[in-house]
Amino acid sequence: MKTGHTFVKPLQRAALARATGCNLETIRYYETIGVMPDPPRDPNGYRSYSEYHVRRLQFVMRARDLGFSLEEIRGLLTLVDNDTRSCVEVEEIALAHLKDVQNKIAHLVRIEAALSNTLAHCSGTDVPECAVLDALLD
Amino acid sequence: MKTGHTFVKPLQRAALARATGCNLETIRYYETIGVMPDPPRDPNGYRSYSEYHVRRLQFVMRARDLGFSLEEIRGLLTLVDNDTRSCVEVEEIALAHLKDVQNKIAHLVRIEAALSNTLAHCSGTDVPECAVLDALLD
DNA sequence: CCTAAGCTCTGTAGGTGATACAGGCTCAAG
DNA sequence: CTTGAGCCTGTATCACCTACAGAGCTTAGG
Numbered sequence: 001m002k003t004g005h006t007f008v009k010p011l012q013r014a015a016l017a018r019a020t021g022c023n024l025e026t027i028r029y030y031e032t033i034g035v036m037p038d039p040p041r042d043p044n045g046y047r048s049y050s051e052y053h054v055r056r057l058q059f060v061m062r063a064r065d066l067g068f069s070l071e072e073i074r075g076l077l078t079l080v081d082n083d084t085r086s087c088v089e090v091e092e093i094a095l096a097h098l099k100d101v102q103n104k105i106a107h108l109v110r111i112e113a114a115l116s117n118t119l120a121h122c123s124g125t126d127v128p129e130c131a132v133l134d135a136l137l138d
Numbered sequence: 139m140k141t142g143h144t145f146v147k148p149l150q151r152a153a154l155a156r157a158t159g160c161n162l163e164t165i166r167y168y169e170t171i172g173v174m175p176d177p178p179r180d181p182n183g184y185r186s187y188s189e190y191h192v193r194r195l196q197f198v199m200r201a202r203d204l205g206f207s208l209e210e211i212r213g214l215l216t217l218v219d220n221d222t223r224s225c226v227e228v229e230e231i232a233l234a235h236l237k238d239v240q241n242k243i244a245h246l247v248r249i250e251a252a253l254s255n256t257l258a259h260c261s262g263t264d265v266p267e268c269a270v271l272d273a274l275l276d
Numbered sequence: 277c278c279t280a281a282g283c284t285c286t287g288t289a290g291g292t293g294a295t296a297c298a299g300g301c302t303c304a305a306g
Numbered sequence: 307c308t309t310g311a312g313c314c315t316g317t318a319t320c321a322c323c324t325a326c327a328g329a330g331c332t333t334a335g336g
Contacts, residue, residue: 014313023295033292044313045314064293102250108246119236150284184283
């Protein structure tokens with residue numbers, strides 16, 4: 001064997017969707033808004049995706065899943081692309097998100113307590129709904 | 139002084155927006171979709187909001203922030219509103235929401251772990267190696 | 277009293293982040 | 307050659323807002 005180099009056959013759109021779990025149409029959407037690059041086309045006009053596109057789409061999806069907006073993802077991608085990946089910038093964005101997520105968790109835990117409290121008191125008394133409201137209102 | 143009862147002067151739409159941080163137009167939107175009640179009107183047709191509307195809008199906004207859909211919020215609100223509810227109904231709704239909330243918590247905890255874990259490996263320097271990006275890129 | 281600013285009202289258009297569908301082309305299998 | 311799956315494009319639809327246009331009310335100043 002010459003190298004460890006493996007040829008990965010190019011993927012069409014549905015194959016990329018299957019490979020990443022992304023919705024078929026969303027791939028085209030990400031292309032039109034510039035989050036995914038315009039892929040090369042086969043002579044017939046079909047999109048031809050490589051391993052690069054799989055990784056990039058996974059990046060986008062993972063970041064979306066973590067709650068980053070497409071605008072933030074565009075920012076992260078330029079940091080990835082230009083190798084000016086100063087950790088500081090990324091850390092700023094990610095840290096802000098972490099705090100946001102932690103706040104959300106704290107609130108949800110209070111709501112959880114209020115809801116299970118509601119269920120515990122569900123014997124016909126007319127008070128418990130206030131707990132839910134209070135939890136949501138702080 | 140007769141009571142501890144404080145008169146709170148009614149608010150117009152912009153005042154409610156300021157009081158809650160909600161967008162002016164969003165208030166009207168919530169009204170049209172039935173998440174906020176149709177407020178009483180002054181003789182001139184202007185909407186007149188009370189403390190009740192402030193609290194209700196804060197409830198809605200907090201719930202939205204925590205990831206509840208407007209549909210779910212409608213459900214939460216009936217839970218909060220309905221004093222003439224049968225215990226069975228409340229139990230059903232509350233239990234459904236409890237599960238929903240617990241799922242949301244679990245999801246956010248996973249996100250939190252991923253974010254703080256990657257941030258822990260972030261050197262915070264200008265080094266072009268960034269743990270956060272590596273994590274997103276796998 | 278008149279006017280101008282600054283609210284309010286309504287209807288409707290635009291934006292984000294997808295997702296779906298229609299009508300047509302391409303391609304590989306039978 | 308036909309059939310069906312897969313691709314193409316454009317456009318519609320969805321949830322959830324957000325903004326604007328054009329009109330009426332209301333308050334302060336001259």
